[in-house]
Amino acid sequence: MGPNGVGKTNLLEAVHVATQGFSPRTRTDSQVVRFGAEGARAFVSGRLGDVQMELEVTVRRGEGKRARLNGSSLRAAEQLRMTVATLVFTPDRLGVVKGAPAVRRAYFDRILGRLAPARATLPAEYGAAVAQRNAALRRAAIGAAGREAIEPWSERAATLGTELVAARLDVLDLLALPFAERAAELGLGDAALRYEGAPPTLEALEAVLDRDVERGATSLGPHLDDVVLVAGGRELRSFGSQGEQRLALLALLLAEAETIADRTGVRPLLLLDDVLSELDPERRRILAKRVRSVGQALVTATDAAMLPAEPDQLLEVTPGAVLEPSA
Numbered sequence: 001m002g003p004n005g006v007g008k009t010n011l012l013e014a015v016h017v018a019t020q021g022f023s024p025r026t027r028t029d030s031q032v033v034r035f036g037a038e039g040a041r042a043f044v045s046g047r048l049g050d051v052q053m054e055l056e057v058t059v060r061r062g063e064g065k066r067a068r069l070n071g072s073s074l075r076a077a078e079q080l081r082m083t084v085a086t087l088v089f090t091p092d093r094l095g096v097v098k099g100a101p102a103v104r105r106a107y108f109d110r111i112l113g114r115l116a117p118a119r120a121t122l123p124a125e126y127g128a129a130v131a132q133r134n135a136a137l138r139r140a141a142i143g144a145a146g147r148e149a150i151e152p153w154s155e156r157a158a159t160l161g162t163e164l165v166a167a168r169l170d171v172l173d174l175l176a177l178p179f180a181e182r183a184a185e186l187g188l189g190d191a192a193l194r195y196e197g198a199p200p201t202l203e204a205l206e207a208v209l210d211r212d213v214e215r216g217a218t219s220l221g222p223h224l225d226d227v228v229l230v231a232g233g234r235e236l237r238s239f240g241s242q243g244e245q246r247l248a249l250l251a252l253l254l255a256e257a258e259t260i261a262d263r264t265g266v267r268p269l270l271l272l273d274d275v276l277s278e279l280d281p282e283r284r285r286i287l288a289k290r291v292r293s294v295g296q297a298l299v300t301a302t303d304a305a306m307l308p309a310e311p312d313q314l315l316e317v318t319p320g321a322v323l324e325p326s327a
């Protein structure tokens with residue numbers, strides 16, 4: 001806890017960088033470096049199950065990023081995500097509920113990567129097949145190549161697209177129940193996740209070939225699908241109140257955390273930024289109880305009174321230092 005502007009969000013961001021290898025706020029690594037400084041270092045030590053862990057990420061302006069796990073250098077900082085799962089709630093992430101379908105696809109595909117590492121590359125492989133098909137469509141449109149050159153890419157897009165839809169449906173199957181339960185607990189009744197889209201068949205892709213050649217783009221497949229979040233029969237993206245959208249995102253993150261813990265045995269770290277101020281006291285209590293059962297959590301608030309009845313550990317954030325609060 002700490003007043004506005006002291007660095008609470010910065011602290012959560014640093015923990016995210018150290019444990020996942022990137023900032024939840026920006027993809028521009030140099031933005032995490034303090035103004036006027038040459039570089040930044042985020043270091044976290046702790047226990048993962050019974051195993052002692054040390055994670056470290058350093059960013060130097062103009063040089064990029066380095067990550068170490070228990071002293072050994074990693075090829076890419078993002079590899080940390082294979083070891084530790086950190087889930088983050090910030091108001092920015094409401095895009096998962098109310099943003100464009102692409103935001104939700106990216107979110108669910110990241111969960112896919114976590115829950116089914118063997119299928120983690122599927123979204124990128126499918127995306128590459130679609131990009132190749134689109135390039136072939138455009139070459140055909142200007143007569144630089146024949147239409148027969150499109151077919152292998154249609155086949156590949158159909159095969160990988162069908163696998164991707166199946167993998168996403170598996171993920172939604174795992175999340176559906178915990179999502180509905182956590183949402184109900186937070187007062188959002190009849191919450192559900194609905195996949196909108198169907199596996200792309202080769203026949204379906206052939207059937208839209210004329211249109212696709214004309215547009216130079218593949219007009220069906222999971223790159224255009226969506227996952228619709230509903231509650232009480234209403235689509236939350238368009239018809240949810242701000243509070244309902246927040247609760248849905250929280251329920252989704254809690255469902256994800258539980259599912260990760262169940263399936264991988266790794267209890268995730270939760271970073272919840274500015275989540276309490278919008279919740280009534282009863283919902284804060286429910287959230288606190290859940291968060292405790294899922295894993296470790298860092299929760300920010302401007303006022304200690306907002307924190308759930310008995311915080312396990314209260315830290316006071318001041319500019320440049322985090323203190324045990326003075327009694």
Ligand SMILES: Nc1ncnc2c1ncn2[C@@H]1O[C@H](COP(=O)(O)OP(=O)(O)OP(=O)(O)O)[C@@H](O)[C@H]1O
Nearest residue numbers: 003004005006007008009010011031032033034035
């Ligand atoms: N790269 C940077 N270098 C130095 N200071 C920065 C950098 N990026 C942001 N800041 C500043 O850090 C300060 C703390 O920001 P932070 O968002 O962490 O505050 P906060 O405690 O989360 O506040 P709030 O309660 O309003 O959310 C802000 O004044 C911000 O301008």
Ligand SMILES: [Mg+2]
Nearest residue numbers: 008009273274
């Ligand atoms: Mg903040």
